[in-house]
Amino acid sequence: MSHEATSSTTRGDRPPRALTARGGWWRGAAVPATSLTVLVVVLLAWQYLPPMFAVPKYIIPRVSDLWFEGIRMWQQENLLGHFISTASMSILGFVLGGLLGAIAGYTLGLLPTWEKVLSPYILALQIAPKVAFAPLFILWFGYNAWPKLIVTILVVFFPILVNVLQAMRVMDRDLINLARAYNMSRTKIFLKVMLPFSMPNLMAGLRIGATLAVIGITVGELVGGEIGLGYLISFGQGQANTAMVFDAIGLLTLIGIAMYWAVAYIEARVLHYVPRAIDPPPPSQP
Amino acid sequence: MSPNSPNVLHLQDVARRFPGRAAGAPPFTAVRNLSFAVGAGEFVSIVGPSGCGKSTLLNMIAGLDRPSEGTVSLHGIEVSGPNASVGFMLQKDLLLPWRTVLHNVEFGLEARNLPAAERRERAMRELSRCRMTEFADRYPYQISGGQRQRAALARTLAIDPDVVLLDEPFSALDAQTKLVLQKSFAGTIAMAGLTTLLITHDLSEAVAMSDRILVMSDGPGRIVEEIEVGLPNRDNPLERLGTPRATEIVKHLFHALHIDNRLDA
Numbered sequence: 001m002s003h004e005a006t007s008s009t010t011r012g013d014r015p016p017r018a019l020t021a022r023g024g025w026w027r028g029a030a031v032p033a034t035s036l037t038v039l040v041v042v043l044l045a046w047q048y049l050p051p052m053f054a055v056p057k058y059i060i061p062r063v064s065d066l067w068f069e070g071i072r073m074w075q076q077e078n079l080l081g082h083f084i085s086t087a088s089m090s091i092l093g094f095v096l097g098g099l100l101g102a103i104a105g106y107t108l109g110l111l112p113t114w115e116k117v118l119s120p121y122i123l124a125l126q127i128a129p130k131v132a133f134a135p136l137f138i139l140w141f142g143y144n145a146w147p148k149l150i151v152t153i154l155v156v157f158f159p160i161l162v163n164v165l166q167a168m169r170v171m172d173r174d175l176i177n178l179a180r181a182y183n184m185s186r187t188k189i190f191l192k193v194m195l196p197f198s199m200p201n202l203m204a205g206l207r208i209g210a211t212l213a214v215i216g217i218t219v220g221e222l223v224g225g226e227i228g229l230g231y232l233i234s235f236g237q238g239q240a241n242t243a244m245v246f247d248a249i250g251l252l253t254l255i256g257i258a259m260y261w262a263v264a265y266i267e268a269r270v271l272h273y274v275p276r277a278i279d280p281p282p283p284s285q286p
Numbered sequence: 287m288s289p290n291s292p293n294v295l296h297l298q299d300v301a302r303r304f305p306g307r308a309a310g311a312p313p314f315t316a317v318r319n320l321s322f323a324v325g326a327g328e329f330v331s332i333v334g335p336s337g338c339g340k341s342t343l344l345n346m347i348a349g350l351d352r353p354s355e356g357t358v359s360l361h362g363i364e365v366s367g368p369n370a371s372v373g374f375m376l377q378k379d380l381l382l383p384w385r386t387v388l389h390n391v392e393f394g395l396e397a398r399n400l401p402a403a404e405r406r407e408r409a410m411r412e413l414s415r416c417r418m419t420e421f422a423d424r425y426p427y428q429i430s431g432g433q434r435q436r437a438a439l440a441r442t443l444a445i446d447p448d449v450v451l452l453d454e455p456f457s458a459l460d461a462q463t464k465l466v467l468q469k470s471f472a473g474t475i476a477m478a479g480l481t482t483l484l485i486t487h488d489l490s491e492a493v494a495m496s497d498r499i500l501v502m503s504d505g506p507g508r509i510v511e512e513i514e515v516g517l518p519n520r521d522n523p524l525e526r527l528g529t530p531r532a533t534e535i536v537k538h539l540f541h542a543l544h545i546d547n548r549l550d551a
């Protein structure tokens with residue numbers, strides 16, 4: 001908290017960038033404005049180019065088709081219910097997968113012998129395409145929420161496990177020795193040194209996991225289920241309703257982005273002590 | 287400082303061997319036949335070539351490692367594990383980047399069950415002794431290398447150690463910061479009356495800061511010479527260095543360590 005105060009005062013001391021930069025006030029807005037222009041151009045091209053080249057709607061629906069199909073799905077297909085189901089299952093799978101991945105990572109990090117014993121299998125499981133297990137889980141658990149949840153947990157689990165394990169491997173031995181020399185208990189060393197030390201890696205793993213969670217849920221819903229955006233994709237495909245497929249993909253992306261942002265926000269809060277490249281250098285006195 | 291003051295730290299015929307790298311390889315002897323004592327309030331430096339087992343020695347005194355032969359004792363009690371009466375400091379400041387300077391200084395005290403208020407009070411006292419009070423709420427990345435080492439010294443002193451082990455604490459600093467910090471450390475240590483063992487490569491640093499210098503040789507490490515510095519003003523290393531006696535000792539050490547004949551470093 002005190003750091004935030006420090007850096008904000010430092011920032012306040014500097015003259016505002018927009019005033020000093022050549023070109024005037026609009027300089028700061030140039031990049032977002034260009035991004036927005038790109039979006040508008042792409043949407044316009046999407047709307048007007050396919051009809052010009054006589055591309056049928058069931059191949060590439062126009063932007064307006066997507067909009068009206070979205071409204072129809074909202075009214076007739078219980079779009080909100082499907083959206084909420086996918087979003088909540090993604091978050092649940094992400095949280096559970098992240099928790100299990102972190103626990104496994106710390107446990108193996110503390111037990112190097114077991115890590116060596118298990119590392120070939122961890123590698124094999126890490127390489128195996130987890131989403132391919134979805135049909136298997138349906139055979140085992142039936143058409144309910146479990147298969148997609150387990151696929152998601154598996155998909156999220158590994159990047160987090162591997163990142164945490166990496167942090168535990170590169171741990172500064174001198175830091176541990178320092179804590180040992182202070183006669184700290186093993187529990188305290190873990191909580192006060194190892195856990196915070198691994199935080200940047202854990203957060204990086206969580207960021208990857210947040211984007212993968214949506215993939216896990218989608219595959220689970222595609223393979224078997226009667227609810228969720230993945231189900232809508234498979235349903236829309238059966239009906240040759242291309243606009244429905246596009247809309248569902250768009251909403252899935254939205255869920256993924258929201259989860260990524262949430263993790264990035266938490267990360268910025270947790271890792272506030274890591275100097276960032278954009279921060280001004282700290283004022284230093286001799 | 288006087289030769290008949292009671293010994294705080296005592297090493298008797300200490301040797302440390304490590305198993306050979308390859309299976310069946312002969313064990314590697316890091317140090318052997320080490321015997322010396324450090325009296326209460328005395329400042330002793332150990333100089334020697336790199337790889338002469340200085341870090342091994344330090345780990346044994348800190349209780350992180352046990353000797354293969356001989357004994358290390360503090361106040362007459364054999365060191366058998368990490369204990370609260372030894373504070374050590376390395377070339378790396380080892381400040382935890384996620385903690386403020388103040389919380390870093392409190393770190394060593396957190397192993398004991400002290401009330402939070404007392405911890406805070408002791409940490410603030412050491413910070414003021416190391417003239418770091420105004421940086422208490424900074425994070426390590428927000429302060430300079432010299433300030434970081436001062437914070438590390440405050441953390442070392444906060445546990446109220448009987449012996450302070452300094453393992454090349456100035457060697458990662460630029461030349462000017464180094465001189466400033468040597469003076470700062472010397473003042474703090476003299477004021478607190480601490481028993482100190484400094485391990486260093488820097489010959490003039492050893493002469494400027496200590497009462498006594500032990501010269502170690504490598505392969506395996508043992509003490510080959512002992513020099514009484516016999517200069518006043520231990521709290522002002524810069525002033526000491528200007529004296530003819532200091533120049534003479536540095537020159538002597540230079541020859542004792544065969545630095546002029548060394549080709550490898």
